[in-house]
Amino acid sequence: MFDFLEGYDLWAAFWTTVKLTALSAVGSLIWGTLLAGMRVSPVPLMRGFGTAYVNVVRNIPLTVIIVFTSLGLFQTLNINMGADDFTTINFRLAVFGLTAYTAAFVCEALRSGINTVPVGQAEAARAIGLSFTQVLTLVILPQAFRSVVGPLANVLIALTKNTTVAAAIGVTEAALLMREMIENEAQLILIGAVFAFGYICLTLPTGLILGWVSKKVAVKR
Amino acid sequence: MTEVSVTKDAIPAADDLVVLKNVNKHFGALHVLQDIDLTIARGEVVVVIGPSGSGKSTLCRTINRLETIDSGAITIDGKPLPQEGKELARLRADVGMVFQSFNLFAHKTVLENVMLGQVKVRRTAKAEAEEKARGLLDRVGVGTQADKYPAQLSGGQQQRVAIARALAMDPKVMLFDEPTSALDPEMINEVLEVMQQLARDGMTMVVVTHEMGFARSAANRVVFMADGRIVEEATPDQFFSNPRSDRAKDFLSKILHH
Numbered sequence: 001m002f003d004f005l006e007g008y009d010l011w012a013a014f015w016t017t018v019k020l021t022a023l024s025a026v027g028s029l030i031w032g033t034l035l036a037g038m039r040v041s042p043v044p045l046m047r048g049f050g051t052a053y054v055n056v057v058r059n060i061p062l063t064v065i066i067v068f069t070s071l072g073l074f075q076t077l078n079i080n081m082g083a084d085d086f087t088t089i090n091f092r093l094a095v096f097g098l099t100a101y102t103a104a105f106v107c108e109a110l111r112s113g114i115n116t117v118p119v120g121q122a123e124a125a126r127a128i129g130l131s132f133t134q135v136l137t138l139v140i141l142p143q144a145f146r147s148v149v150g151p152l153a154n155v156l157i158a159l160t161k162n163t164t165v166a167a168a169i170g171v172t173e174a175a176l177l178m179r180e181m182i183e184n185e186a187q188l189i190l191i192g193a194v195f196a197f198g199y200i201c202l203t204l205p206t207g208l209i210l211g212w213v214s215k216k217v218a219v220k221r
Numbered sequence: 222m223t224e225v226s227v228t229k230d231a232i233p234a235a236d237d238l239v240v241l242k243n244v245n246k247h248f249g250a251l252h253v254l255q256d257i258d259l260t261i262a263r264g265e266v267v268v269v270i271g272p273s274g275s276g277k278s279t280l281c282r283t284i285n286r287l288e289t290i291d292s293g294a295i296t297i298d299g300k301p302l303p304q305e306g307k308e309l310a311r312l313r314a315d316v317g318m319v320f321q322s323f324n325l326f327a328h329k330t331v332l333e334n335v336m337l338g339q340v341k342v343r344r345t346a347k348a349e350a351e352e353k354a355r356g357l358l359d360r361v362g363v364g365t366q367a368d369k370y371p372a373q374l375s376g377g378q379q380q381r382v383a384i385a386r387a388l389a390m391d392p393k394v395m396l397f398d399e400p401t402s403a404l405d406p407e408m409i410n411e412v413l414e415v416m417q418q419l420a421r422d423g424m425t426m427v428v429v430t431h432e433m434g435f436a437r438s439a440a441n442r443v444v445f446m447a448d449g450r451i452v453e454e455a456t457p458d459q460f461f462s463n464p465r466s467d468r469a470k471d472f473l474s475k476i477l478h479h
Contacts, residue, residue, distance in 0.1 A: 042305065123287055124324035124383075128338035128390055129314025131307065138341060143328050219327045220372035 004185040005194070013177035014198055020094060020163040020173055021202070025156055027099035032106025036144075037136055039111055050107070058104040062165045065101050069093040070169040087172070094166035102159050109151040113144035118221075146217045153210035157203045174198060236263045238394055238425050239284060244293035246279060253279050254290070255449040261394070266426045268436040268457070271446035272472055277429045278321075280446065281398045284427065285316040298393060314342045317387030317395040321402050323379040325371035325386070331358065332367040335386045343390065350389075357385040361415050377408030381415055394425040401432055433476065437461060445469045 038050035057065070070093055073079040081092035117140050125139040145152075164175035178195045182188055239261040246254040253276040261267050269277045282288040283295065286302055286309060295302040297316065303309045325334050335354035339345040345353070358364045361381040363374070371379055380400055387395060397416065401409045413435050420426060420439040430436065436443055436457055443460040445453040447468045453460065461477075464470045 118322075118324075120320060120322050120324035121326060124318070124320060124326070124386075126310075127285060127287065127313055127316075127318035127320075128386065129310045129312075129342040130338070131310050134341055138337065139326055139328075146328065220370060221327050 002190075004181070004187045004191065008177060008181055010174075010177065010194075010198070013172060013174045014202075016091070016171065016173040017160070017163050017175075018202065020091070020098065020166055020171065021156075021160045023095045024098035024102060024159055024163070027095065028102035028106050028155075028159070029152075031099060031103035032110060033141065035103055035107035036110040036114065037141075039107065040114055040136070040140075042132065054104045054107055057101060058108070060101075062097070062101050062162055063168055066094060066097040066165050066168050069097040086170070090166075090169050090171050094163075094169060094171045098159065098162060098166070102155060102162070105155045105158070106152065109148045109155055110141075110144055112151070113146075113148035114140055116147045117143045143219050146219050149210055149214035149217060153207055153214070156206055156210070160203050160206065161199060237261070238263045238265075238298055239427070240294075240296045241280075241284075242294045242296075244280075244283065244290050244295065246276075246283065246288065246290050253449050254283070257293070257451060259444065259451060261425060261427060263393075263425055264423045265441045266420045266424075266428065266439055267442050267444055268440040269427065269429045269444045269446060270431065270433070270436060270472075271452075275446040276449040277446045278398050281396050281427060281429045284394075284396055285313050285318055287318075310342070314338065314390050315393045317390060317392030319380070319383050319387055319395065319397045319400045321399040323371070323376070323383045323403070325379055325382055327371055330368050330370055331363065331374070331382050334371070334382060335389050338386065338390050354385070354389060357388050358382070360388075361385045362411070375408060376404045377411045380404065380408075380412045384412075384415055384419075388419075394427065395419065397426065397428040397430065399429050399431070401430065431476075433461070445472070447472070 035050050035053060038046040039054070041047055041050075070090065073096075074081075074089060074093055080089050081096065083089045083092060121139055121143065122135055125135040130138065163173055166173055167176035167179065170176070174195055178191060181191050185191060237260050239259075241257050241259040244254055244257040245252070257280060259267075259280075269280060271277050279288055283290050284297070297312060300312070303312060325331075326337065329337065332351065332354055335357060336347070336350045339350035339353065340347060355364060355367060358367055361384055363378050363381050363385070366374055366378060366382075371382070374382065384400075400416070401412050404412065409432070413432060416426070416428070416435065417439050428435070428440070440457045443455055443457050444451055445460065445464075445466070445468075453464065453466045453469050455465075460469070461473065464473055
């Protein structure tokens with residue numbers, strides 16, 4: 001019944017999906033945190049940049065962003081992300097695009113977490129002489145992160161599924177393999193089911209584990 | 222309404238630590254601080270009392286610039302209060318503050334709360350900071366709670382930890398913004414006792430409070446505020462037994478006789 005799977009390397013395809021997800025997740029967590037820091041900073045220029053970035057990037061379809069990384073950044077501006085073979089260049093461009101896009105959502109999730117931290121926490125931190133950056137990194141963000149583990153899990157699940165868009169610029173992840181298999185084999189429904197199952201295997205544990213973490217790290221007030 | 226001139230009795234010592242000159246502040250249309258002149262000498266305990274909305278908390282918070290002022294000048298130990306930035310952070314480290322709602326860092330243990338400022342601001346070694354933190358927690362009577370989180374402590378215990386956290390910075394002056402107002406009645410005394418002890422040890426203190434007993438027993442001077450102005454300054458004895466302004470008489474009659 002599963003003969004149609006022969007000759008295709010599903011593991012390699014899903015492994016690329018996992019790598020795309022993991023690298024973009026780390027990247028967007030870092031960049032998203034910096035953006036959130038900018039959006040609450042006392043410097044108007046930084047606040048303006050953070051707000052503009054989020055509102056522009058989250059309103060552009062991901063496909064447009066990913067295609068732009070290839071056509072705009074690579075083919076027009078010759079930014080090759082430090083690689084010379086197309087496979088690596090496209091992979092890195094996809095990670096870059098996914099990071100840029102997902103960071104906007106991480107930033108907003110985190111900012112709503114910052115809003116759950118009582119003002120008094122920041123006042124007390126300033127009152128003992130901590131600088132703005134110290135107040136943010138030592139007192140506000142640790143509490144904000146703990147309150148948004150759930151929303152961040154949503155972002156991570158969305159990111160896992162969004163990696164399928166990387167197929168648009170030829171990154172050989174699961175969705176690209178699926179398209180190829182559907183073209184070559186007469187097993188549309190089964191192939192669809194196999195790949196759907198593959199994605200669920202990736203995202204379901206993410207949700208469950210982070211749900212548990214969320215309860216574990218919640219700040220008691 | 223008749224203007225009541227400010228009457229002064231207690232003469233501050235020459236060694237002035239905190240000086241407010243002609244300070245004004247507005248919240249929108251509300252003129253919360255009106256021409257405030259106040260001098261606090263080293264080692265002096267000044268208690269600020271007055272009705273709600275009189276600006277006493279705001280006054281307290283301007284001293285470490287948690288509230289900015291519109292005009293006037295504030296100096297601490299001879300230095301004018303800096304604008305935002307590193308200078309201001311350095312000054313705040315020297316000014317301890319205790320809040321009505323405790324504001325202990327909720328994600329850190331009691332011990333970590335008292336160590337944070339020492340390690341991150343004063344750059345004290347961890348072992349040394351911990352030793353000092355444990356000493357201070359013992360001093361305020363919560364030494365056995367060091368490894369708990371703030372939410373596991375009673376209000377009175379939390380407020381004593383907050384006092385220890387402020388003391389850990391070796392402040393020149395301590396500001397108390399209604400430190401007992403959020404506490405259950407039976408916990409008020411344990412906090413006031415710690416404050417009494419601090420006062421006896423010679424700490425310079427500015428205390429905004431409704432605790433008249435504390436004002437009587439620990440204050441060197443009582444400052445009475447109403448409608449954004451300092452209406453009367455006097456020694457506690459004089460103020461409570463023989464207030465001179467009508468506003469103060471009215472206020473005291475409402476809180477003392479029932």
